[in-house]
Amino acid sequence: MTINVSRRGFMIGSAAGTAALLVGVNAKGVLAAGSGVAAATDLNPFVKIDADGTVTVIIKHFEMGQGTTTGLTTLVAEELDADWATVQTAFAPADNERYANLFFHAQGTGGSTSIANSFMQYREAGAAARDLLVRAAAQNWGVDASSITVENGMLKSGGNSGHFGEFVAIAATLEAVEKPTVKTPDQFKLIGSDKLHRKDNTDKTNGTAIFAMDVNLPGMIYAAIMRSPKFGGTVTSFDDSASKDVAGFIAAQILPNKAGVVAFGKNTWAAFQARDALSVEWDFSQAETRSTDAMIADHKALLDAPQFDANHEVPLASVEPLLANATKTIDAEFTFPFLAHAPLEPENCIIEPTENGVRLHDGCQFPTLTRPMVAAALGLEPSQVEIRTLYAGGSFGRRANGASDYNVEAAMAFAVSGRKVPVKLVWSREDDIRGGYYRPMAVHRAKIGLDSDGKIIGWDHRIAVKSIMKGGPMEGMVQDGIDPTSVEGVTESLYTIPNHGIGLSDFQTPTPILWWRSVGHTHTGYVMETLMDMLAIETGQDPIEMRLAMLDPAGTNQARMIEAIKLVREISGWEKGDKRGFAAHLSFNTCVAVVADVTVEDTSVHVNKLFMAVECGVAVNPDVIRAQMEGGAGYALCAAFRNEITLTDGEVDQFNFPDYELLRNAEMPAIEVAIVQSNNAPTGVGEPGVPPTAPAVANAIFAKTGKRITDLPMTKAGFDFV
Amino acid sequence: MQYQLKINGESRTVEAEPGTPLLWVLRDGLELTGTKFGCGVAYCGACTVHIDGYPTRSCQTFIEDAVDSEITTIEGATDKIAQAVQAAWREKDVVQCGWCQSGQIMSAIGLLTENPKPTDDEIKEYMYGNACRCVTYVRINEAIKLASEKLEA
Numbered sequence: 001m002t003i004n005v006s007r008r009g010f011m012i013g014s015a016a017g018t019a020a021l022l023v024g025v026n027a028k029g030v031l032a033a034g035s036g037v038a039a040a041t042d043l044n045p046f047v048k049i050d051a052d053g054t055v056t057v058i059i060k061h062f063e064m065g066q067g068t069t070t071g072l073t074t075l076v077a078e079e080l081d082a083d084w085a086t087v088q089t090a091f092a093p094a095d096n097e098r099y100a101n102l103f104f105h106a107q108g109t110g111g112s113t114s115i116a117n118s119f120m121q122y123r124e125a126g127a128a129a130r131d132l133l134v135r136a137a138a139q140n141w142g143v144d145a146s147s148i149t150v151e152n153g154m155l156k157s158g159g160n161s162g163h164f165g166e167f168v169a170i171a172a173t174l175e176a177v178e179k180p181t182v183k184t185p186d187q188f189k190l191i192g193s194d195k196l197h198r199k200d201n202t203d204k205t206n207g208t209a210i211f212a213m214d215v216n217l218p219g220m221i222y223a224a225i226m227r228s229p230k231f232g233g234t235v236t237s238f239d240d241s242a243s244k245d246v247a248g249f250i251a252a253q254i255l256p257n258k259a260g261v262v263a264f265g266k267n268t269w270a271a272f273q274a275r276d277a278l279s280v281e282w283d284f285s286q287a288e289t290r291s292t293d294a295m296i297a298d299h300k301a302l303l304d305a306p307q308f309d310a311n312h313e314v315p316l317a318s319v320e321p322l323l324a325n326a327t328k329t330i331d332a333e334f335t336f337p338f339l340a341h342a343p344l345e346p347e348n349c350i351i352e353p354t355e356n357g358v359r360l361h362d363g364c365q366f367p368t369l370t371r372p373m374v375a376a377a378l379g380l381e382p383s384q385v386e387i388r389t390l391y392a393g394g395s396f397g398r399r400a401n402g403a404s405d406y407n408v409e410a411a412m413a414f415a416v417s418g419r420k421v422p423v424k425l426v427w428s429r430e431d432d433i434r435g436g437y438y439r440p441m442a443v444h445r446a447k448i449g450l451d452s453d454g455k456i457i458g459w460d461h462r463i464a465v466k467s468i469m470k471g472g473p474m475e476g477m478v479q480d481g482i483d484p485t486s487v488e489g490v491t492e493s494l495y496t497i498p499n500h501g502i503g504l505s506d507f508q509t510p511t512p513i514l515w516w517r518s519v520g521h522t523h524t525g526y527v528m529e530t531l532m533d534m535l536a537i538e539t540g541q542d543p544i545e546m547r548l549a550m551l552d553p554a555g556t557n558q559a560r561m562i563e564a565i566k567l568v569r570e571i572s573g574w575e576k577g578d579k580r581g582f583a584a585h586l587s588f589n590t591c592v593a594v595v596a597d598v599t600v601e602d603t604s605v606h607v608n609k610l611f612m613a614v615e616c617g618v619a620v621n622p623d624v625i626r627a628q629m630e631g632g633a634g635y636a637l638c639a640a641f642r643n644e645i646t647l648t649d650g651e652v653d654q655f656n657f658p659d660y661e662l663l664r665n666a667e668m669p670a671i672e673v674a675i676v677q678s679n680n681a682p683t684g685v686g687e688p689g690v691p692p693t694a695p696a697v698a699n700a701i702f703a704k705t706g707k708r709i710t711d712l713p714m715t716k717a718g719f720d721f722v
Numbered sequence: 723m724q725y726q727l728k729i730n731g732e733s734r735t736v737e738a739e740p741g742t743p744l745l746w747v748l749r750d751g752l753e754l755t756g757t758k759f760g761c762g763v764a765y766c767g768a769c770t771v772h773i774d775g776y777p778t779r780s781c782q783t784f785i786e787d788a789v790d791s792e793i794t795t796i797e798g799a800t801d802k803i804a805q806a807v808q809a810a811w812r813e814k815d816v817v818q819c820g821w822c823q824s825g826q827i828m829s830a831i832g833l834l835t836e837n838p839k840p841t842d843d844e845i846k847e848y849m850y851g852n853a854c855r856c857v858t859y860v861r862i863n864e865a866i867k868l869a870s871e872k873l874e875a
Contacts, residue, residue: 065819065856201812204820205827207756207796211820214755222750247739268759269746270739344760344768344821344855393758393821394855429761623815627861631818634857657765657853666846668859 021049021168023129023176046125047076048090049133053153053165055080056088060099060118061109062365063091063200064343064395065631066686067624068114070199072122074620075115078190079126079182082164083153089199094367094387106368110400110515112588112684115620119682120182127180129171136170137162185618185679194622200391211391213348213426215361220350220422221250222268223413224275224431227260230650231436232287232510234258235280242277249274253416255409256377262413268426288510289650292441296335299443299507302464306503308480310463310487319501322458326449330534333445334710336523337644338438340660341516345393346432349410352422357384358414362407363392365399369473373404377411378419396635397515401437402472405512433660434652438645439516440466441507442523446531454539458499461490465523466507468515485515489524489691494558494586495532495550511647517635518687521587525691526640526698529583530710533699543582543699544569560615561591563676568593568613571674581700583692589683591615591676592629596696597669600704604722605714607637607669607697612689614673617680625685626673632689633671638663640694641721642713667721725789729754730798738785745769745780748795756796756824760853767852770825771795777832796824803834803873810869818856826852830866839870 022045048056057076061068069089077087092099092107099107102117130150137155138145148157153164190196203209228234238261240252248270252263261280265271290298309315323329350361357380364370367387375382392399410425417423427435442465449458467483469475477484484491487504516522536543548565551558565584572595574580584593595611612629619625642661646653654660698709701719709717727734729752736751743762748754748771757780760768764779771780772794799808807830817823826849833840833848840848845863854862 063819065817067818197812198815198817200820201815201817204817204823205808205811206799207754207824209820210755213759214749216750216753216755267746267750269742269750272762342855344758344766344819344853346759391820394819396855426759429763627815627818627858630860631857634859635855638857656763657761658763662766662853662855663857663859664853665849665859665862668857671860 020051021129021132021171023047023125023132046122047080047129049129049164049168051165051168053163054086054088055082055153055164056090058092059089060092060107061101061114062363062389062392064109064363064365064392064399066114066628067198067621068109070196070624071115071621072118073199074190074196075118075122076126078188079123080130081150081152084190084196086153087199091389094364094371094385096368108366108368108400110365110397112590112686112688115682116589116684119620123182124180127182128176131177131180132171132174133164133167135174136167139170140167191618191620192622196621196623198624209391211345211393212350212361212363213345213393215350215390215424217350217352217422220352220424221417222265222271223262223410223417223423223425224265224271224428225255225260225262225409225413225425226275226278226280227431227435228282228287230282230284230287230289231512233282233284234286235261236283237281239279240274240277242279243274246270246274246277252278255412256415257412262416264417271426272428284650286510287650288647291648292337292646295441295509295647296443299441299464300333302505302507303443303445303462303503306462306505308482308504310482310491310502310504311500312480314499314501316460316462316501316503319458319460319499322499323447323449323460326457327452328450328538330448330450330531330538331446332531332534332710334443334523334527334530336442336526336712337646338441338511338513339516339639339643340433340438340645341396341398342432342660342662343392343394343396343398346429347398347406347427348425349407350422350424351410351414353419354386357386359386359388360407360410361388361390363395363399364389365392365395366401366404369402370404370407374407374411377408378415396517397519398437401514402474403512405437429656433645433654433656436512437514438511439522440468440513444523444527446527448531448535450539456498458501459497460501462503462505463487463490464505464507466509466513468513468519470506485520487524488520489585489587490528492586493528494555494561495547496552497550517632518587518690521585521687521691525585525587526695526712529585529692529695530698530708533582533695533702534708542576544574547584557586557589557591560676560678560680561586561593564591564593564613564615567674567676568595568611571613571672572611579703581696581698581703583696583699585688585691587688587691590685590688592688592692594633594692594696596693596700598697598700598704600701603719605701605719606722609670609672610693610696612671612673613676614685614688615676615678616685616688617678617682619675619678620682622675625675628685629673629689630671632687633693634663634668636690636693637667637697640697640712640714642715644713725785727788727793728791729793730795736785740784740786742785743781744771744783744785744788744793747785748780754795754797758821758824760822765853766822767825767829768822770828770852772828772832775835777829796828799828799831803831803869806869806872807831807834807865810865810872813868814861814865816858816861816865818858822852822854826854826862830862830869833866834870834873838873840866
């Protein structure tokens with residue numbers, strides 16, 4: 001069969017005798033339509049319509065709970081005028097070109113980009129499909145296309161009516177328009193609607209949703225890995241004699257990279273027990289052997305002589321003499337611990353042999369990274385690695401890993417198992433908490449110089465943190481030695497700050513680190529918004545008024561932030577002298593402003609309520625946005641209150657949830673989220689709720705107690721949270 | 723060893739070693755994967771099932787201790803209270819990643835079985851043992867309230 005990759009679609013009589021219309025982009029990035037068979041090989045569409053009228057939206061992003069399945073479906077269904085209630089979804093296969101994130105030019109989910117990069121792409125796919133169906137119906141009925149109306153998956157013209165499926169056969173023979181007309185905002189029925197329910201609502205409430213860990217394959221064996229107790233250690237020898245006493249134990253082997261020993265079992269429990277019974281000798285010569293206190297001290301030493309000037313226009317050296325002339329200075333030093341992501345579904349991956357290579361079953365966040373890494377580990381071509389993307393039980397950044405660590409582990413386990421049967425690698429919670437890829441430890445030091453009028457004359461800001469990007473696949477983002485994820489949130493501050501010098505030093509440790517929901521903003525947002533509160537207090541200004549005065553409304557994002565701040569001030573009823581806390585931060589192109597209301601009794605803090613306002617452009621799914629603000633705020637609170645990963649002589653001190661406590665039901669404050677009405681292009685919401693939440697709470701605690709919290713978690717300042 | 727279990731109203735025979743947590747028997751042996759593994763130490767509640775009607779952590783229940791009991795998993799939660807809870811969960815759009823939600827729902831069913839009209843504080847106290855990393859608690863509590871109202875109506 002010849003497959004045409006132009007915009008002409010083919011009608012192919014399939015064996016089953018059913019037709020399907022598929023619309024998407026072809027390899028050249030041009031909208032294309034085709035039948036089911038053609039599309040399977042060449043068109044890789046976003047929209048599939050079966051002969052029975054069933055509309056299936058192909059989801060190029062993975063679903064970790066952020067709501068993208070619902071969001072992308074909304075975009076297509078809006079333009080297609082499909083029946084929302086019956087639209088189905090399916091995850092896209094690994095295909096770097098056709099299913100690329102348009103912002104990354106690679107297939108992957110992250111940086112709160114799913115809706116932002118897909119907004120026009122998915123709408124145009126829906127609009128193109130609608131146009132094809134309309135023209136097909138016009139041809140079939142012998143009427144003018146302009147006489148046809150489309151609503152809820154039905155086409156009508158005069159006395160004629162029919163569902164989408166009745167016209168897919170003809171539609172697939174037509175040529176898709178290159179640039180379909182999309183709706184204007186006043187025509188939206190689904191985008192912006194508060195009445196749509198999540199598409200993953202049913203299967204996640206009756207136990208039928210399938211996550212990678214839920215996949216059971218015939219003949220499958222289970223794997224658990226004993227990793228070095230100190231990061232960077234390697235295996236020298238092991239003894240599995242005690243594992244042999246475990247019923248269901250199959251075998252143990254050193255991983256090819258010597259990073260650990262894998263134990264195979266007939267079920268997960270046997271694999272865990274056999275792994276725990278292993279006795280392993282380690283070489284720690286390249287391993288991290290420091291304790292947390294020493295690592296903090298080493299960060300602080302780096303602050304004395306920053307390696308890089310992150311603000312090219314204002315070298316730190318130019319700020320120092322200005323500060324010497326200051327009437328008053330605000331000085332502060334901040335420390336942030338390593339943090340585990342702790343997605344509730346522990347890391348796991350299945351690899352099964354196929355005729356052509358292997359198939360991964362994974363909640364796969366970055367197929368573009370994972371596919372070649374797994375291929376390399378198995379000596380295969382990337383094309384021989386098929387990825388079946390499943391629901392992910394959370395990620396928070398953990399699964400977007402340049403090293404594809406747990407996928408590669410699964411590949412190595414599969415390799416040493418003999419490659420004949422499917423291997424399921426499962427991490428225990430202890431593996432997850434102790435397994436690295438943490439939010440990096442970070443230390444900031446700031447000195448703000450004020451003149452006699454309380455005006456800023458210079459701001460010396462220094463950051464020491466391990467680079468996330470250096471040495472990884474995204475190293476190309478590093479410019480002049482500066483990893484943007486180390487300084488974002490300070491370098492791109494929206495405030496007008498004269499003489500803002502920013503120094504950066506890269507901390508070095510074998511401890512693997514990674515982005516954690518909102519990345520650098522997890523620490524930069526806290527520091528900037530705490531400093532702004534200190535500045536307001538020092539200069540006797542209202543924290544909100546002061547910030548508004550430091551935002552230039554001529555700037556696009558500044559203007560958006562002003563809207564968010566004014567909205568949160570309104571919904572919270574903020575007044576001058578308010579004893580609540582305020583913070584606002586831009587991240588991932590979204591502005592979020594927060595007011596936190598806390599009660600403090602002695603040292604016990606209860607967060608009563610959070611008010612949040614968000615400016616994220618067009619609100620595609622307002623309720624999903626609210627859910628992401630709620631979740632982001634809760635995620636931030638949990639870490640700020642009490643989470644830290646600490647090391648003693650290089651070994652992680654924490655094991656599981658009893659010593660890395662999650663936020664509990666009763667600890668979640670009431671929360672009110674308001675969305676700024678906006679016609680700007682949509683921006684992300686998965687992460688931006690995180691950065692301003694903890695500083696808003698810290699500023700509220702200051703307002704109530706006069707105690708400034710600069711070392712996280714907040715328990716270090718003597719507070720407990722109830 | 724072979725064990726006879728009463729799960730979701732059916733008698734099931736499974737092969738397992740004594741001391742195996744019920745969780746892994748359900749997930750690996752019986753492919754009832756709606757019950758989730760989160761921590762293995764009864765600290766997150768993702769593995770919550772009903773044993774003789776009471777929400778119980780299956781990760782800390784040995785198979786030999788479950789043989790004479792009626793076990794209900796999310797797959798078998800179909801009674802009136804379960805239906806009300808699931809409907810309320812959907813109406814409030816509670817779920818995000820979904821991994822903890824089977825356990826949350828099994829606990830919520832347990833709560834409403836014991837206490838058809840729980841107060842806000844009673845809900846928060848009862849649900850304390852079910853952790854949600856996506857932090858959907860506000861909606862969980864709203865959904866429990868809604869389910870309670872539905873059942874009363």
